[in-house]
Amino acid sequence: MPNWAFNKVMLVGMKTDVEASINGILNEGDVDFNKIIPMPAHQPDLLEPNPFWAEGDMPFVLNEIFGRNTWYDWSVANWGTKWNARDTSISGNLVEFDTAWAGVSKVILEWSRKFPAVDMGYDVSYEAENVVDHYVIRAGEEISYWEEELEYEEYEEEE
Numbered sequence: 001m002p003n004w005a006f007n008k009v010m011l012v013g014m015k016t017d018v019e020a021s022i023n024g025i026l027n028e029g030d031v032d033f034n035k036i037i038p039m040p041a042h043q044p045d046l047l048e049p050n051p052f053w054a055e056g057d058m059p060f061v062l063n064e065i066f067g068r069n070t071w072y073d074w075s076v077a078n079w080g081t082k083w084n085a086r087d088t089s090i091s092g093n094l095v096e097f098d099t100a101w102a103g104v105s106k107v108i109l110e111w112s113r114k115f116p117a118v119d120m121g122y123d124v125s126y127e128a129e130n131v132v133d134h135y136v137i138r139a140g141e142e143i144s145y146w147e148e149e150l151e152y153e154e155y156e157e158e159e
Contacts, residue, residue: 003101003126004101005103005124005125006098006123006126007126008123009094011095013119014117018093021032021111021118022095024111024114030086031097032085039078040074046075048081079104079106080102086098109140110143112140122135122136133145133147
């Protein structure tokens with residue numbers, strides 16, 4: 001079981017552009033990285049694709065074409081994490097979702113390239129860590145990045 005990364009993307013722009021951007025990454029209400037950076041088809045039965053949790057190895061010959069031999073290697077290299085998003089929540093112009101182990105700045109940068117009229121603030125925090133990565137992204141370019149260390153106060157149980 002992985003530790004989870006908690007991702008928040010705040011979209012800023014004209015309402016119609018923000019809505020188009022959000023719709024551009026959703027698949028049946030969930031964030032789907034395949035909508036932004038599609039994973040090459042590789043499953044044995046292409047009639048029953050599994051876009052959310054890739055299964056199986058890519059044939060060795062595809063290594064030359066895609067640069068990776070397994071869905072895992074491809075996912076980490078291209079998305080930044082091994083699995084697609086889970087637990088999507090959308091409220092207005094805020095999109096939240098979880099990822100396994102790591103944030104997905106590569107996906108967010110490409111999402112922004114596809115919707116350049118929308119600026120994005122991207123924050124990712126990590127389970128069991130006291131750090132948040134903050135990005136400001138415009139038209140596929142990282143405008144600003146900073147890391148914030150969080151301080152936790154000691155908690156004592158009341159008797």
